[in-house]
Amino acid sequence: MTSAAATSGAFTSSTTTSTVAEDDLIPLSALQHYLFCPRQCALIHVEQQWEENLYTAEGRILHRKTEVQDALSRGDDRIVHGMAIRSFALGVAGIADVVELRRAGGALQPFPVEYKRGRPKVHRADEVQLCAQALCLEEMFEVRIAEGALFYGKTRRRKTVPLDEDLRTLTRQVAAATRAMIASGRTPPPIYDKKRCDTCSMLGICRPQRLSRHSSVGAWLARHVDKA
Amino acid sequence: MRRLLNTLYVTTQGAWVSKDGANVVVSVDGSERGRVPVHTLGSIVCFGRVSMSAPLMGACAETGVCIAYLSESGRFLARVEGPVSGNVLLRREQYRRTDDSDATAAIVRSIVVGKTLNHRTVLRRVLRDHGESLDPSNCEAVVAAAERLKDIARRALRPQPADSLRGLEGEAGLVYFGVFNHLIRQDKDSFRFVRRSRRPPLDPVNAVLSFLYTLVVHDCRGALEGVGLDPAVGFLHRDRPGRPSLALDLMEEFRAPLADRLALSLINRRQLTAREFRSEQNGATLLTDDGRKAVLVAYQERKRDEITHPFLEEKMAMGLLFHVQALLLARHLRRDLDEYPPFLWR
Numbered sequence: 001m002t003s004a005a006a007t008s009g010a011f012t013s014s015t016t017t018s019t020v021a022e023d024d025l026i027p028l029s030a031l032q033h034y035l036f037c038p039r040q041c042a043l044i045h046v047e048q049q050w051e052e053n054l055y056t057a058e059g060r061i062l063h064r065k066t067e068v069q070d071a072l073s074r075g076d077d078r079i080v081h082g083m084a085i086r087s088f089a090l091g092v093a094g095i096a097d098v099v100e101l102r103r104a105g106g107a108l109q110p111f112p113v114e115y116k117r118g119r120p121k122v123h124r125a126d127e128v129q130l131c132a133q134a135l136c137l138e139e140m141f142e143v144r145i146a147e148g149a150l151f152y153g154k155t156r157r158r159k160t161v162p163l164d165e166d167l168r169t170l171t172r173q174v175a176a177a178t179r180a181m182i183a184s185g186r187t188p189p190p191i192y193d194k195k196r197c198d199t200c201s202m203l204g205i206c207r208p209q210r211l212s213r214h215s216s217v218g219a220w221l222a223r224h225v226d227k228a
Numbered sequence: 229m230r231r232l233l234n235t236l237y238v239t240t241q242g243a244w245v246s247k248d249g250a251n252v253v254v255s256v257d258g259s260e261r262g263r264v265p266v267h268t269l270g271s272i273v274c275f276g277r278v279s280m281s282a283p284l285m286g287a288c289a290e291t292g293v294c295i296a297y298l299s300e301s302g303r304f305l306a307r308v309e310g311p312v313s314g315n316v317l318l319r320r321e322q323y324r325r326t327d328d329s330d331a332t333a334a335i336v337r338s339i340v341v342g343k344t345l346n347h348r349t350v351l352r353r354v355l356r357d358h359g360e361s362l363d364p365s366n367c368e369a370v371v372a373a374a375e376r377l378k379d380i381a382r383r384a385l386r387p388q389p390a391d392s393l394r395g396l397e398g399e400a401g402l403v404y405f406g407v408f409n410h411l412i413r414q415d416k417d418s419f420r421f422v423r424r425s426r427r428p429p430l431d432p433v434n435a436v437l438s439f440l441y442t443l444v445v446h447d448c449r450g451a452l453e454g455v456g457l458d459p460a461v462g463f464l465h466r467d468r469p470g471r472p473s474l475a476l477d478l479m480e481e482f483r484a485p486l487a488d489r490l491a492l493s494l495i496n497r498r499q500l501t502a503r504e505f506r507s508e509q510n511g512a513t514l515l516t517d518d519g520r521k522a523v524l525v526a527y528q529e530r531k532r533d534e535i536t537h538p539f540l541e542e543k544m545a546m547g548l549l550f551h552v553q554a555l556l557l558a559r560h561l562r563r564d565l566d567e568y569p570p571f572l573w574r
Contacts, residue, residue, distance in 0.1 A: 217568065222385055
């Protein structure tokens with residue numbers, strides 16, 4: 001309790017200096033979108049567009065499941081679902097699916113668990129999102145977090161992820177790049193990649209195949225007038 | 229791709245529209261007349277004396293179903309709006325472009341070329357399907373008008389200020405409506421077209437056209453709001469309080485395929501006859517209840533027709549065109565596309 005009081009005290013005293021930073025926090029989920037595809041990230045977080053498809057609906061339902069069983073206790077550990085977290089250093093804010101609060105000596109040691117619909121992936125987007133959560137929790141609980149876990153719906157397995165320096169550096173870089181892109185307010189041009197794009201719920205809004213041809217619309221229009 | 233959602237048109241006077249669980253229920257004098265799941269709807273359009281429950285309006289605002297109130301004759305009265313969708317950056321860009329004369333002219337050019345070519349397609353299709361049965365002098369006039377429309381489209385391609393493009397649009401309208409009467413092949417006594425009259429429509433042809441245009445504007449407006457554009461701030465149509473200028477801009481390409489062609493089919497197939505119209509003492513001509521229903525059903529069917537989108541080169545229902553064109557306009561404003569590609573109907 002004392003540490004919680006101290007945190008809130010520190011928070012109150014720094015309110016005036018942190019207000020702007022709080023406004024500027026970007027959604028935690030944006031980092032993962034950015035790693036998947038910067039344009040998808042811009043469509044969602046700059047243009048505020050969203051299309052649901054089968055995959056996003058499954059993910060949403062999976063997340064809802066993690067939210068219903070609130071604050072389960074297991075022995076001495078508490079399991080908190082849907083914890084609001086943020087980091088001023090990273091400049092992100094969001095919700096952690098599951099944080100296990102483990103007792104280590106007298107202190108609470110948070111352990112983040114992120115739920116994913118699919119299976120482990122080759123790219124590191126899931127790891128980065130988990131690491132960002134851990135960096136938030138480290139800032140809020142003033143602790144060091146050595147590892148977290150990813151839970152995959154398809155394999156129904158938990159995969160422990162060590163939060164090493166490489167992953168932390170990558171996470172900070174991605175956060176900076178994402179923040180810069182969102183601050184610019186510009187959507188990067190599309191690059192069609194069949195494997196990636198065909199699973200993307202934003203495909204209908206993004207139109208990568210047509211829009212990445214870079215043909216001039218004026219020339220297209222003139223051709224149609226000509227052959228009319 | 230977005231699904232084509234239905235529009236629920238409530239035309240029965242005195243109807244009560246309410247929410248029952250996830251359904252929209254229409255009842256008249258306490259007895260249920262119809263029921264549809266709300267998630268299958270894109271919008272609800274009420275004509276005349278129709279009432280709606282507040283919980284239903286709330287549910288529609290939340291799920292993005294547009295609600296519009298029109299007078300019994302189809303004049304726009306009001307709409308129920310949820311939170312403003314889309315984002316401020318896009319709207320700001322829209323306003324900046326409307327203040328920039330070159331950027332405005334580029335968009336107006338696309339709209340005018342699209343509209344003019346689509347008008348021409350109406351004429352070409354009549355010549356193709358019924359050329360032989362037309363009176364030779366009328367046929368000649370239609371051929372000449374089609375040629376002039378092509379010429380106007382070609383002239384509209386050249387770089388020029390928006391005002392001269394507006395002039396070309398006016399010219400195209402005169403050429404097209406100048407031969408419109410030749411396209412009517414049935415009951416030429418009841419359906420004689422002389423010129424466009426809107427406020428109010430003075431003859432049956434104008435009454436059908438005006439009614440269809442109202443439906444198209446409503447769909448355009450919903451599509452623009454859906455992609456986050458401000459339907460009130462246009463390029464071809466300049467700002468006027470209360471006028472949905474951008475919706476009117478977007479509508480230009482759809483007049484020919486979705487309204488004019490449909491009006492001609494309804495008349496030429498005798499799905500509309502003189503019985504479906506009534507005249508007021510001031511000369512205003514209105515569709516009767518049955519006439520309106522026939523037009524609404526035909527419009528809904530028309531929106532389900534499949535076409536290949538000329539720019540995106542994919543098959544889609546015509547009803548999705550509003551959304552797709554609004555999206556392409558937004559993509560142009562966001563600089564994904566160097567110009568706005570209008571819908572070209574072939």
